[in-house]
Structure formats: C-alpha cells, structure tokens
C-alpha cells in the first residue's frame with residue numbers, strides 16, 4: 001500500500017499565549033473527501049497553515065506524500081483556495097482567464113515564462129469547474145459562487161493532487177451550494193483529486209463528503225462521515241462547546 005497523502009503525527013501548535021492544537025493525529029488517504037469541522041477559534045486555519053507549510057508544528061510531525069515537510073518540495077501538488085478569495089469588487093482589472101493563468105506562476109516560478117501550453121491548461125481547468133463560457137469576463141462582475149469556481153480553477157491549473165478549500169461555500173448563495181458540491185464531487189470522483197475542506201458549520205456536511213474530522217484544539221472525531229451519527233450528544237457538546245444540530249445525511253458515501 002502506498003503512503004497516506006497526509007500524515008499528521010502528534011502535532012501540537014502554540015502561539016505565544018494560546019495552545020491552538022494539541023496532540024493531533026490524522027491521516028488523509030488518496031481519494032478522500034474530508035471535511036474538517038469546528039467552531040470559531042478551534043484551530044482549523046492553524047492546521048491548514050501547518051499543512052501548507054506556512055507554520056511549523058511546535059511539536060510532532062507532518063508527512064506529505066510520505067515525506068517529512070522539510071524534504072517535500074512538490075508544493076504544486078497541494079492546491080489551496082483561501083477563505084476570502086471570492087470577494088473581488090466589480091472594478092478589479094482582471095478577466096477570468098487571467099486570474100486562472102496566474103495559478104501557473106506557482107509552478108513556473110515568478111521569473112520564469114508561463115509555458116506555451118498555458119492556454120490549454122487554463123481551458124482544462126475552466127472546463128473542470130464549468131466556467132469556460134465566462135473566460136473573457138472581468139472577475140469582479142461574477143457572483144460569489146462563480147468567483148469561487150474561478151479560484152478553484154486557478155488552483156487546478158497546476159494539476160494538484162490535493163485541493164484544500166477554506167470555507168468554500170461562504171459567499172455562495174443558497175441555491176447554488178448543491179451545484180457547488182456537485183462540482184467538488186466530480187473533481188473528487190472523476191479527476192481523482194483528494195479534497196480537504198474546512199468549515200465551522202456542521203450543516204454544510206453534504207452527502208458528497210467521505211470523511212469528517214471534528215476539531216476543537218484536539219480531534220474529537222475522525223472517520224467516515226456516516227459514523228458521525230453515532231457520536232453522542234455529550235461528545236458533540238464536548239467538541240462544539242454547546243449543543244449542535246445532528247447531521248441527518250446518512251446516505252451517500254461511506
């Protein structure tokens with residue numbers, strides 16, 4: 001069996017006064033679609049920053065694709081869509097395709113030429129998120145959900161194996177949330193991209209997700225999404241700090 005894509009071993013992290021993460025153990029396997037859930041301040045962003053190599057664990061270790069983070073150089077294998085990416089106003093002077101092409105800079109390096117195949121790669125990425133028709137439109141003229149898709153295309157253009165999304169449905173209007181999850185589901189199942197999404201809202205757990213991790217400084221639950229149903233109210237309260245609504249979607253993937 002190949003090594004897990006991500007292995008988090010006994011990771012703790014503290015900011016000067018605050019212990020943000022304590023003894024986190026978790027693995028993500030190829031093809032997983034994992035939702036990391038937790039209330040405000042539970043350490044979700046800190047954990048992501050550690051996975052992205054922006055913060056170093058205070059103790060413990062993280063392995064990416066079987067390698068210690070110190071030796072992991074293939075950063076383009078991990079795509080990232082940040083929380084605030086879909087908030088461009090109408091005056092922002094870039095078209096959809098220019099924004100997506102910008103994602104190739106990470107792969108080519110800032111002072112290298114973007115390869116001649118860039119247009120093909122941009123087309124492919126825009127098709128993956130169903131945005132090829134809008135390629136000439138200024139990014140600021142699109143809805144929050146459409147902008148979010150463009151930023152996913154920007155992350156996909158360098159062909160990552162894992163895509164990390166921070167609160168991806170913020171700014172996506174309610175009637176488009178399901179279509180947004182359909183798109184993520186397709187990326188996961190058809191293109192084989194491992195997905196990790198972070199949210200503080202248990203309600204967004206959809207049928208498309210395969211695994212759930214409940215974080216609040218420590219991991220209170222990590223497993224298949226439909227096993228989350230078995231978490232007792234006490235465990236739920238210990239995790240969230242107050243009563244939360246149970247997730248009712250038990251169908252779908254396991």
Ligand SMILES: Nc1ncnc2c1ncn2[C@@H]1O[C@H](COP(=O)(O)OP(=O)(O)OP(=O)(O)O)[C@@H](O)[C@H]1O
Nearest residue numbers: 015016018020039040041042043044045046047200
């Ligand atoms: N730069 C920092 N310096 C000091 N403390 C910080 C810093 N960033 C985060 N913290 C603290 O670490 C804890 C975890 O924060 P983190 O941002 O990881 O949580 P989160 O789950 O992403 O929250 P949210 O859902 O509100 O985005 C919080 O108590 C927070 O106040």
